[in-house]
Amino acid sequence: MFGTFQALETVSFDIYDNEFFTLLGPSGCGKTTLLRMIAGFEEPSTGQIVLHGNDIQALPPHKRRVNTVFQSYALFPHMTLEQNIAYALENLGWPKEMIRARVAEMLDLVHMSKFARRKPQQLSGGQRQRIALARALAPEPEVLLLDEPLSALDLKLRQAMREELRALQRQTGLTFVFVTHDQEEALDMSDRICVLGDGRIQQLGTPREVYEDPSNRFVAHFIGETNFFDVDVLSVEGDMARVRTPLGLDLTASQKHVAADQSRATLSLRPEKIGLEEQATGEILTGTVTSTNYLGGYTYYVIRVGEADIRVSRRNAMSHVPSLAEGATVRLGFLPESARVLGQ
Structure with missing residues (x-):
């Protein structure tokens, strides 16, 4: 609680040893607050924080075997890189020879x-991030917390640092708890993702699970792109539902969260799950191209079908294949298993 504001509702989950675990969600969803609670910088109103069977709730931050890498790096500008890394070890009372060896490691x-004697202002953003990681890892924490550490970097450097972070996690065997609002970062690096929204857990699962089988409209909307259609539920049988759509057809699609007596729901259909022209298969529709957006590897189309617009992505696998012209009539299709019926 922050005064009368409740940042998080009841949140409960386990993080496994040696796991790259990501807290993903929009600004204000409570993910950084949750990270700060684990670190000991914020105190939860109720509940426990347990590390390897020990309740660490009452321990101050410096007594927890947990270290944090901040978005701002928080390096001491007047110290060399060696001194920055050694600082925490000196405070912990490590012998000088052990500190020297650990800093070099x-x-x-x-x-x-080769940059050991430089100061932080002489480094690039990516290099400062590496030193912040080295400093956090030096005291041998059991868990490393990372609070949006890549958000200040440009796109190419972020992509490179994602690979380095994942490799570093595998090499050290530590548990990483990573906070981000970037879905691509989460999908790329995580063993599991905890999607937070409105102060509570919306879904927890592997990257494939939360992308391919979102638990609700919030998750489907926040992770990746999708088309949403309001549908009438005609019947529910096991993990499939028969629905009436605004596309001019009834179809059967997969579901896990629709009640048997539910009359209205949302259909989610990802743009890349839809085939165009010769790639159209399954449920076949005809529509009119209303807009085209070329984005290098993919071209995105908006196609009017019945009473609805469908956004479709088409991979530009061959440079000589022309784009579909606006106003053209096209065939499109998708497999029923590629669509997801979500609860309201």
Whole structure:
């Protein structure tokens, strides 16, 4: 609680040893608050925080075997990189020889040994991020917390650092708890993703599970792109539902969250699940192209079908294949299993 504001509702989950676990959600959903609770910077109103069977709720931050890498890096500008990494070890009372060896090991781990005597302002953003990681890893924490550490970097550097972070996690065998609002980062790096929204857990699962089988409209909308259609539920049988759509047809689609007596629901259909022209299969429709958007690897189309617009992505696998012209009549199709019926 922050005054009368409740940042998080009841939240309960387990994080496994040696796991890359991501807290994903929009700004204000409570993910950083949750991370700060694990770190000991915020105190939850109720509940426990348990690390390897021990309740660490009452421990101050410096007594927890948990370290945090911040978005701002938080490096000391007047210290060299060696001194930045050594600082926490000195405060912990490590012997000088152990500190010297550990600092050298950490610099080598993040490929920054040749910059040991430089100061943070002499480094690029990516290099500063590596030193922040090395400093956090040096005291041998049991869990490493990362609070949107890549958000200040440009696109290419973010992509490169994603690969480095994942490799670093595998190499050290530590548990990483990563906070981000970037769905691509979460899908790329995580073993499991906890999707947060409105202060509560919306879904927890592997990247494939939360993308391919979202539990509700919030998750389907936040992770990736999708088409939503309001549908009438005609029948529910097991993990399939028969629905009436605004596309001019009834179809059967997969479901896990629709009650047997529910009359209205939402149909989610990802743009890349839809085939165009010769790739159309399954449920076949005819529509009119209303807009075209070329984005290098893919071209996105908006196609009017019946009373609805459908956004479709088509991979530009061959450079000589022309784009579909606006106003053209096209065939499109998708397999019923590719559509998801979500509860309201």
